[in-house]
Amino acid sequence: MADIAIVIAVSALVTIVLAVLIGNLLFKRKMTKKQEDAEDKSKLILKEAEIAAENLKKDRILEAKEKILKMRSEFEEEANRKKNQIISNEQKIKQREQTLSKELETIKRKEGELDDLKTDMAAQLEHVKKRKEELDKFNQQKIQVLENISKLTADEAREQLIASLKDEAQTKASSYIKDIMEQAKLSATKEAKKIVVETIQRTATEHAIENCVSIFNIESDDIKGKVIGREGRNIRALEAATGVEIIVDDTPEAIIISGFDPVRREIARLSLHRLVQDGRIHPARIEEIVAKTTKNIEDEIVEIGERTVIDLGIHGLHPELVKMVGRMRFRSSYGQNLLQHSREVANLCAIMASELGMNVKQAKRAGLLHDIGKVWPEELEKPHAIVGMELAQKYKEHPIVCNAIGAHHDEIEMNNIISPIVQACDAISGARPGARREVxxxxxxxxxxxxxxxxxxxxxxxxxxxxxxxxxxxxxxxxxxxxxxxxxxxxxxxxxxxxxxxxxxxxxxxxxxxxxxxxxxx
Structure with a gap:
């Protein structure tokens, strides 16, 4: 049994070895056949590529030949064109040479004529010089004779003649100016008076009422003690917070508020009113009330400015300029309220510009802003007209408006027709009876x-x-x-x-x- 098993195992092993060898042989044959097929295929591809390359080469050669022929044809055409142009230019040059030759001959002929003319002119000039010398000699003799007759030298006679002519010319000029002015007055005075009178009549404003003192009325004199406070601390705190002088004297049922700034006086008056109504008067409460009142006054200033520009129909005014317009309500000039004066000037300018056919909006705008420099809070060593002009320029106002503001007191030269209108309306507003209180x-x-x-x-x-x-x-x-x-x-x-x-x-x-x-x- 053991021998049979060994034989079977050996047989199986031999079978496996034979199978492996046979498989390896078949694989090699298969691979060899694939390699041969691949080589045949590659040869076929190479042959096809050679054929395609040969065809492409032939096509490129044909295209190159066609391109060369075309370029040759174009070159020949260009060469022929340039040749024809050169021939044409040569003909033109020949014609120009002929023309220049003719012109040179003409110039030579004219030069000869000019030389003859120069010779003739030189002779005439010599003759004129001789005649001038004779004339000067004759004039000298004539002057000598006149000097002997008049017993005056030529310079003295000239001075007397100039003096007499000067007096006569000045007299005639004065008379002529007077006639012109009278004629201008006859033609312009009637219409000018009509425009000014109508402008004034159509504008009605209040009389001067402002001053440097405000009166705060109280119900009884007992309130004066509360306002003063212990050892005067309340009144000192109020004066320090508002920047005005509070005068509590024997005036019955009244407290006097004194100060040059109307805004501060108004803040002090309203603060006193609120403190008296509240009843609690002490330094801390005073500071609180003054702060609230100041905020309310600032809001009121902006509201007054906005209401003013709306009433006048002025649009696009910078917010800072609107605020300054509101501050005019609390300023005065010669007792005339500044806002009322500016509104009046704006209306006068609008009416006058309308009568003259000018830009009404620009005139009204310039009239409202002409005194804006008076409410600028900073102290500047400049006329208020110049300050107002610089503010208007800063806030992008029209150059015509800026010039009208700066020129309404002749600080700068006027360069448009709106400027004299503003100046005239400012004078009308300030000069009418009751407008200003003059010291x-x-x-x-x-x-x-x-x-x-x-x-x-x-x-x-x-x-x-x-x-x-x-x-x-x-x-x-x-x-x-x-x-x-x-x-x-x-x-x-x-x-x-x-x-x-x-x-x-x-x-x-x-x-x-x-x-x-x-x-x-x-």
Whole structure:
């Protein structure tokens, strides 16, 4: 049994070895066949690629030949075109050469004529020089004869002639200016008066009522003690918080609030009113009430400014300018409320611009903002017109509006027609009766300056300012001043007043020249 098993195992092993060998042989044959197939396929691909490359090469060669032929044809055409152009240019050059030759011949001929003309002119010039010398000699003889007759040298006679002509020209110029002005007045005064009168009549405003003192009325004098407080601490705290002076004196049922800033006076008055109503008056409460009142006043200022620009129909105004317009309500100038004055000027400007066919919106805007520099909180060493102009420029206002603001007191030169309208309306608003409260000393000083200005001219004997400074009567010496001189004098004085003085409205200059002959019978 054991031998059989061994034989079977050996047989199985031999069978496996044979199977492996046979499989390996079959695999090699299969791989060899695949390799041969792959080589045949690669040869076929290579052959096809060679055929395709040969065909592509033939196509490229054909394309290149066609391109070369085309380029040759184009080159030949271009060469022929340039050749024709060169031939044409050569013909033009030949024609130009012929033309230049003709022109050169003409120039040579003209040069010859010019030389002949120069020779002739030189001869004529020599003749003129001789005649001029003879004429100068004759003039010298004539002047010598005239000097001997008149017993004056030529320079003296010339000076006398110039002086007489100067006086005559000045007299004629003065008369001519007077005639022109009279003619202009005849044609313009009627319409100008109509426009100004209608403008004033269509605008009605309040009279001057502002001052530097506000009165706070109280029910009884017992409240004065509470306002003062222990050892005056309440009144000191109120003055420190508001920046005004609180005067508590013997005036019955009244407390006086004094200060130059109307906004501060209003804050102090409202704060006192709230404190008295509340009854609790002590430093901490005073500071709290003053802070709240200040905030309310600032809001009211903005509201007043917005309401004003809405009432006037002005749009697009910068918020800071609107706020300054509101602050005008609490400022005054010569007793005239600044906001009321600015509103009046704005309306006057709008009416006058409408009558003259100008831009009404720009005129009204410039009229409202013309005194905006007076409410600028910072202290600047500049005229308020210049400050207002710089503020308007800062907040992007139109150049015409800026110029009207800066020029309404002649600090800068006017460059548009709106500027004199604003200046005239400002003068109308300030000069009408009851508009401003003028200090007596300033009023008297202005009248004296007006009279002194008139007396500074030669030939003026007396000078009187009448009609509240609206007219200047000038009396001249009849022996020293002629009628023409009197007319010229009125014009010169009016011009000097315009240059050197500031005044509301206009000043009429009347020159009086009279001749008095006095004799006594004994």
């Amino acid at each position: 007596m000393e300033q009023y008297i000083k202005r009248l004296k300056e007006l009279e002194e200005l008139g007396l500074s001219f030669d030939g003026v004997e007396k000078c009187y300012a009448i009609q509240a400074g609206r007219e200047l009567r000038v009396i001249v010496d009849a022996e020293k001043a002629s009628d023409e001189r009197a007319s010229q004098l009125s014009f010169d004085i009016s011009q000097k007043i315009e240059r050197d003085m500031q005044y509301p409205g206009q000043v009429k200059v009347t020159v009086i020249r009279e001749m008095r002959s006095v004799a006594y019978a004994k």
